[in-house]
Amino acid sequence: MMTELCAAKSFDAIGSPLRLLLAARALRDFGDGFVAVLLPVYLTRLGFSPFEIGAMAATALAGSAVLTLAIGFLGVRHDHRRLLLAAAGLMAATGFTLSIFDAYAILLVIAFVGSVNPSGGSASSFVPIEHAVLTRETPDQDRTRMFARYSLIGGLSGAAGALTAAMPDFLTRIGLSELTAIKAMFLLYAALGLFGAVLYARMPRRPPAAQHASKAALGPSRAIVYKLAALFSLDAFAGGFVVQSLLALWLFSRFDMSLSAASIFFFCSGVLSAFSFPVAARVSKRFGLVNTMVFTHLPSSLCLILAAFAPSLTITLALLLVRAALSQMDVPTRSSYVMAVVTEPERTAAASFTSVPRSLAASVSPALAGALFSFSWQASPLIICGALKIAYDVLLLEQFRELKPPEEN
Template sequence: MSRFLPPGASGDASLLLETRGIRAFGDGFVSVLLAAYLASVGLSDVRIGIVVTLTLLGSAGLALAVGLRAHAYPRRRLLQLVSLLMVATGLGFAAFSSFWALALVGLIGTLNPSGGDVSVFLPTEQALLPATAPDEQRTALFARYSLIGALVAAVGALCAGVPLWVGERFGASTTSSLRWAFGGYALLGVIVLVRYRRLSPAVERVGAPPPSALGDSRRMVYRLAALFSLDAFGGGFVITALLVLWLQRRYGLSIGVTGAVFFWAGVLSAFSALVAVRIARRIGLVRTMVFTHLPANGLLILAAFMPTAPSAVACLLARATLSQMDVPARTSYVMAVVSPAERPAAASITNVPRSLASALPPIAAGWMLGHSTFGWPLIIGGSMKITYDLLLLHQFSEVRPPEEG
């Protein structure tokens, strides 16, 4: 792992990238298995939807709560406690079959049905990372953090069929096989706990805790959170599941073909994070966010007008090479423009609303696709994201991180 780190990064950075990868594997793994497991224990479709929604809301709520209180607690202890919660979550899902018990575990646990990283770990890890590398290498470190999360989550999703395959070989039922899978999620929590125990005292806060989670940066953090939520709201119209549905309805693409398209889109998006580092060094973080995002959203809108499947897919793949370059730049920027004590709160306040803002648009997008195969969701989503880009450039182009002087 040390060779993968940017110059000047400490051993704590390596440990945090390792734990990110371990958690990403678990998130990708259980995000695919969760609905199947809930169905296997006899829950109705409506109750499955309720449990999935509660896990999403619970993860977001815990991330926000930890972010707002993390400034007052030792960071290593906090990470170890949430690792124990991860263990308890896996064991709870493996042990219980009733709706109410599973709903409760989903609400207070660490499970991520989206496969992303809106989790209770996020505010603390993102707050610790900037202190483990020089300012000029901060964006490179966050790029590696994003790359590991995306790639390992994809591997976890690919491995989701292993428990059932093993169960078939040993004559176990589907439910029993999936229970063991959640036991594996708990085991990953144990591994994360052990790795966190190796973090050095250097990650701890120096001096007395501040009186509040956010100080002088409060107004700026709220403005950023509002802008990021606008971006996420637009993104909710074009989540992968809806793009798959659009390609199938408009062009008749099979599940196998669309799966291959979005596999390569994911690979391109993951590795684009490393390219974003070089761009940011030349033009700055805010301009990197905007000037890579604008053409990506233009390609999204253009895809809606493509007459053939190959041309639409080409637009979507070209978009994938650009659309996620803003992720490491965005995280690095937020962590740079607030004080170290404010970082946990800033991480949670700018990330949690994004996940919640993306929850409602799929309903409207699904209604649109039910009435027309034209890509209205792509046009609306792309237009909203372009609006976000222009507002971000207008409001924050002169607010620069330390390394940009």
């Protein structure tokens, strides 16, 4: 008991750069939370088809992958603070342009070059840099718990953002049109990007050490990173069939859910996911990072498949909430594992190179899911997602159960 108390005390002594980073993450995920729910509503009101909405989500994820890849190369040679400021500026510009334009071709460009996040999760160019900063500022024994806290703050903020997605319903009652109200939320998203930039600007400059500035982004850990990237891509391709925007679209279509009801559901889903992160950190201390990733993921995938067959909205939402409580427990453990099994100079690149294939793979499946929505049985994306994720879990356990991070040896 005394040992746990001492560990908790030392863990609470978070340095200033980490506090600023966590606060910026909260603002960003709050914005992503309401944009992921509002985006399909906005595009539907503009008259776009499910396939076009899926293609928009795919374009956004593909753009995120390209930008994240660039960050991976730049992160080993450039000040992390400057890169985070640029990413925050891009978020502000994205929200502002979304509030102005409604032509589909222009929205596709914004989705590709901007920071639109249809998954409502951690698919973002911010992530590789933030992971490197978190790992640099945290001792090995606290790394997984810090990633859990980082994910918890993001999850709760995203849940609060999802709940805020109901705001257009209230704004329409005071005389605004629904489209105008949604565009006002995009302006709020832009403001959150600016506030995030203010927080990043207060972080100290930490240029890369001179001996690392000329090195290749990846070195001795290249084979490990490539193998992890391939497996994570399978997981992301599966998840792309049920990104939050498309799941919202499915619920709207199948059960005729209102925007207010959907925002409450995604809030509850986000809260359950968020509180699973610290649980994952505790479980991983006893059972290991890889085991925690796999054995929490498997039942969540089964719940998703069962939800596709559920006869009523109540049963469907119950299964999806159970899935939410389990499916994201691999997020902090996965991030911690990647940072643990590579060398320090490779961390930004490793985070980027494991994220980029994920984003590229995830950018293909939303368009496929959008096409499947046009078929008579719209639940097929849920079944495909669940089956592919089960295959990923089995492969991950087989390939990496013997490669342990320093704290497990």
